[in-house]
Amino acid sequence: MTTATDTGQRAGAAHDGVGADALRPDGALKVEGAFAYASDLRWEGMVWGATLRSPHPSARIVRLDTARALKLPGVVAVLTHEDVPGHPRYGMKVADQPVLAADRVRYQGEPVALVAADHPETARRALRLIDIEYEELPALTDPEQAVEGAGPVVHEERVDGQDGNVVRHVRIRHGDMEEARRLADVVAEGVYEVGMQDQAFLGPEAGLAIPGEDGGVDVFVSTQWLHDDQHQMCAALGLPPDKVRLTLSGVGGAFGGREDVSVQIHAAMLALHTGRPVKMSYNREESFFGHVHRHPAKMWFEHGATRDGKIVYVKARLLFDGGAYTSTSQVVIANGSYFAAGAYEVPHAEIDGFSVFTNNPPCGAMRGFGAVQSCYGVESNLDNLARKLGIDPLELRLRNAMTTGTVLPTGQAVDGPAPAAELLRRLHARPLPPEPEARVSGAFSLPGGLNNTTHGESVRRGIGYAIGVKAIGFSGGVDDRSIARVRLSLTGGEPVAEIHTAAAECGQGIVTVQAQIARTELGVERVVVLPADTQVGDAGSSSASRITWMSGGAVQGACKAVREKLTALGEGLLADLLAEHGPVEAEYEYKHRRTHPIDAERGQGDAHIAFAFAAHRAVVEVDTELGLVKVVELATAQDVGKAMNPLAVAGQIEGGSAQGLGLAVMEELQVAEGRVRNPSFTDYLIPTIADMPAVPIDLLELPHPDSPYGLNGVGEPPTLSSTPAIANALRDATGLELARVPVRPDDIAGRG
Amino acid sequence: MDFLRPAGWEEALAAKAEHPAAVPIAGGTDLMVEINFDHRRPDHLLDLSRIDELEEWEVGETHVRLGASVPYTRILEQLRTELPGLALASHTVASPQIRNRGSVGGNLGTASPAGDAHPALLAAGAEVEVASVRGTRRIPIDDFYTGVKRNALAPDELIRAVHVKKAAGPQQFSKVGTRNAMVIAVCAFGLALHPDSRTVRTGIGSAAPTPVRAREAEEFLAGALAEGGFWDSGRTIAPSVCTRFAELAAGACDPIDDVRGTAKYRRHAVAVLARRTLGWTWDAYRGRGANGKGTERCA
Incomplete structure (x- = not known):
């Protein structure tokens, strides 16, 4: 075990290799204001896209007429749901969100129509010339009503085949609660709430779509997951993957808020419709309506403990408000529920997590992904339990701290350091x-x-x-893979490694880390990290704290494969080998060990x-x-x-x-x-x-x-x-x- | 939208006379936000940034004549002695970048109840110098705020300067916000002791439709100080006086519930600020410094 409170360079680390304080290549540019974010994208002949959004949390669209907007000089297109070329709905996990609302809006800010014009202001003014009439409907805004089955139904017909307003109920049963209650000398109960947090990234949503000569589209966008965007875009645009090509643009922070698509489909629709490059760039206010937020939560916690401060059981009920569409709600509530017992050895647990539909703003991924809410609940109630027991809160935590081998409420034993x-x-x-x-x-x-x-x-x-x-990485049976391509060649007589992955640099430093790995694995000084795009295989999302592990693993694997190829070429200096045999290239797909979904009845599984x-x-x-x-x-x-x-x-x-x-x-x-x-x-x-x-x-x-x-x-x-x-x-x-x-x-x- | 760029003050007044609906712009810290969001689209913008004299100030015998466009940074750096309350208020305005451009003229022009300069101006005592092609007049600060985001300017008038009384005694300014810097006031309180006239003046921000003075509180305190001979003796003020002053200050509020706070909290917080600022200023008057150590009785 090593510890470091300083961040000085470690002894023995390769120059800017793994373990070094390598500086990020975009750091100085960002400080100087010279870094090009997606909102700085420009293209010759480009027009500006803008989005008309619903002012109501729940309404029927009675009339939608674009004629006046189309007549405004400078406007080149006004599109509605009728112009969506492919599948009318999109979504990361469940395709339930209309690309553009047809007859019904379910939250304030839901996109209804698109405009493209030669100036961003003209586009915004044209939005006001779209004649639209709504019939307001009663809105369901109380998640407790939603879980009880009271109030209006948000989705009359759900695309996942289920009924009602509960997106998912996660049910975890561990041990024997009856026995546990007999063993508990002291019980502490509390109800805790978390308000709706926003990712508040500093670079609002932006992207540029350029129509291609082949009928496809090239899209430059700030996102967390290029290939999932591509997948959703292909469906909505009715195009095959080779016609929807994405390149990562400068990302001004993400924190989960760029997992769901924002401008991607809309900008591409406008570009394909007009035959012109289309830029879309939200302002700060629109950004608050343009991405999902952290789920607000209400959580009921009950801890039972023996008099000497050993936790016997936890009973938790979590209610997460998912808002109008699914986004990642069913996974967020799972993650919140998995860890509702906290970092403790808890022999008996009864955990019920609910995420629900309402007509509130849609909620989805944000840093911590559900575990933030349940950690707040369990840690708050632990202090409550400490007061009831008359034990110091720190001491109570120490007495119950999880260790390697602790069995989680989901039945999985914690392996690795704990x-x-x-x-x-x-x-x-x-x-x-x-x-x-x-x-x-x-x-x-x-x-x-x-x-x-x-x-x-x-x-x-x-x-x-x-x-x-x-948990780190994707859980619950997701087949998670990440691909990297590494090419070693001579430039000016010097070996240079080129790394190509689709890993999204959101500020976390994956670009720096990929180069560090190549330096360590290949022993070269010069490394070029190519722009992330869909010309290389899927890297998976820059989320779940996984990208350094997954793309890092892929880059390491590709570097090792390159090294093996070099070894096969024979002995000699690297530069000589490359000069004689030409560039050496390898692609590697990294996979982590298999995980399993939890079962529906008791929530058990190695997830x-x-x-x-x-x-x-x-x-x-x-x-x-x-x-x-x-x-x-x-x-x-x-x-x-x-x-x-x-x-x-x-x-x-x-x-x-x-x-x-x-x-x-x-x-x-x-x-x-x-x-x-x-x-x-x-x-x-x-x-x-x-x-x-x-x-x-x-x-x-x-x-x-x-x-x-x-x-x-x-x-x-x-x-x-x-x-x-x-x-x-x-x-x-x-x-x-x-x-x-x-x-x-x-x-x-x-x-x- | 036309952008008018007068090279001098007279030209600016002429332009304003010709286009009374033209909106003046100096630092642009408030107006540009509204324009960028398309919340406001005036036919004419009247750019005052070329008029150098608006960025100047003069320290006179009794008053400081502060040009309308003097940035807050200048005030907090260079007018701390003469205008201590306004300097404290200036320090709480937004961020350093905004303080480099924002000015008291802008605060007065917008006349938002949340403007940070208002409580300090009300407490210090000030007159707003306004001008038009018809001439110049001075509006007492007490008569300046006429409604929510409305002031006493005529359509053809521009704010030239504000004449603020130089401090003859201690002044304080406190602002409550949900963040420790760069925050719109949930409520604010300014207090100035005027030993020369043996009066006390106050200003309350963000707790009524306009910036207001707590007149009853001022009169009560001035009376209590005079009655007990406190101005001469410099004795400690009784806690009951502090409490009553605070209650009356809260009573002068007419707050609302909004995203920044509740009416109830605003009233409560104004009372706390009134009590604390009284403690600090009175201690300073007595020569003990406002370090918190001698203020237990009020604070």
Whole structure:
């Protein structure tokens, strides 16, 4: 085991090879504002696409007339559902979302019509000239009604063949609950809620579609998964894969919000219809309607424990609001349910997870993918249990911490490292930050920050711990593969490795890591990572904390294959061999071990390939009279298996912790009666530098037995434990229940 | 949309007279957002950025004449002594980039109840210098805000400057937001002690349809201070006085529930800010510094 709190270059690492702090190639460009994001795309003769969206959460379209819009000078096309060339609906898992609404809209912001015009403003003005009449229908906006079968049905006819408003019920039964209740001396119950968080990536959705001479289309787009986009586009456009060619454009953050398609099909439709290149680029407000959000959740938790603090059982009911269309709801609720017992040894469990349809904004993937919500619930109720038992919350966690071999509620034994207790111990051993009086006080150091609301009055400190576990990679029987092509050739007499994959660089650093792997495996200095596109095989999604593992594994495999070919060519210097025999190339498909779906009755099955753990200790200071919060320190400990690029790992951990802080104290898309009330960065608040504290990182590198280089997924785990650690610290400071996140000032103060 | 670019002040006034619906633009930090979102599409924009004198200020004997386009960054860096309340308020405006372009003239022109400068101007005491081809007049700040995002300007008038009384005593400004920087006020409170006239002035932001003063609170406090001879003795104010002042400040609010906070919370928070800022300013007046140590009684 090695640990590193610094991110300095390790001894023995190849120059910018695996394990080095290699700098990302786009870093300086991004800082200088010179990096080309998808919104910067330009093409000669291009026109601009715009989307007409429903203002209503639920309505029938009575009349739709595009004549006036078409007459506006500069407008080249107005398209409706009648112009969709192929399948009228799309979706990642279930194709239930209309490409353009035909007669019915199910959420505010649902796309209804498209315009292309020679100027973006002309396109937007033309949207207002589309004559459309709606008949508003009663909207189902309460997920509890949805799960009870009350209220209107969102989908009169479901494409998955099921009925009603429950997308999926995940049922997990483990052990013997009757026996468990007899064994429990103390029971702690709580109901916890999570508001709707948005990915709030800084680069809104954008793409460029260029019609090809072969009747196909070339699409440049910011996305997380080129091949799944291609698959959905082919269906909607009625074209074969060789006619729908995608290339990744500059991605300005993703966090799950670019898993579902946004502009892809629409821009391609307009391009194919007009024969002209079409650019689509959402503004900030449209972006809030242009992608799915994190599922808001209501969760009922009950823990039973013996008097000496051993957890006997957990009973959990999770209700996730999936909004109007499926997106990834059925998988998100599964992931939330898998980990509803937390990072603990829990012999008996009864877990029921529901995701439901409503007429609220559609929800789907966001960093942590359901496990964020259940981690918040279980970690909140664990502090509640600790209070009931009169045991220190940290001690309670240590007494029940999961280890290798722990059997999950789904019946799978945890294999690979499971250092839950070690992470918590390390956090505990870290000295606490100084109290306010002992600190150099600056504008950022107290609750209220720059806003000058306290000079120390009513400031109370609280400390909270939380730990989270989630699966890495695709779970539940998905046949997950990733392909890489590596070519070694001479350029100017020097060996150069070219790497070609479809792995989407969303800011996490996969471009850097692929080059690092090639340097280590091939011993070459010069590596070129080609643009990600669909000319090479599927890499799978940049999600589920999987891309470094999967595409990294594929690149490693391809490099090894190249090396074998070189060996077969005989002895000699690399440059000489390449000069004599020409370039050497290999393609490799990486697969991880098989997983299995859980069964419907008891939710049992070996569904996962790996588990990743992170823990946080939050130190907060609360102005108890105003309810304002300063998170003073957000220390974290995480096992990453192997830090492929320690600098990038630190970036992922800090970023994930920040996103968790946002959910704890400010980030919420407020929805009332199906309508979004704050679709702007004026009122959807994300943490600033005045809100983010130092994030001291304690990195464990316990090699995972099954992965390339022993690495484990890094991106999501910090987002799980950061939120409940802060919530627990706020509870510690205030003595309040604070069942719902984000905790707002008026939850703490001025309550009457 | 026509973009008018007057080279000087007289030319600007002439343009405004000719096009009374023209919307002035200086830093553009507010207006450009509305234009980019197509929420507003005026026929004429009147660009004031070429008029240098709008970015100048003069420190006089009793007042600072602050040009309408002086950016907040200048105020918080260079006018802390003369205009401490406004400097504190300027520091809470948005982000450094916005503070480099945004100005008090813009805040006054928009007249949003959430504008950060308003409570400080109300508390300090100020007059808005406005001009048109018809001439120049000064509008007392107390008469300036006439409704939600409405002010006392005539259609042909432009804001030239604001005359703010130089601080004769301690001033404070506090703003509550759900984030520790770069946030629209949930509510805000400005307080200025005027030992020269033995008066107290206040300003409340984001807790009524317009920025308002808490007049009853001011009168109560001025009365209490005079009655007990506090201005001369510099004694500590009784907690009951602080509490009453805070209650009256909350009573001056007429807040609403919105995405940023509830009416109930706003009223509560204004009371807390009133009590705390009174503690800080009074301690400063007594010469003990506003470090929080001597303020237990009020805070």
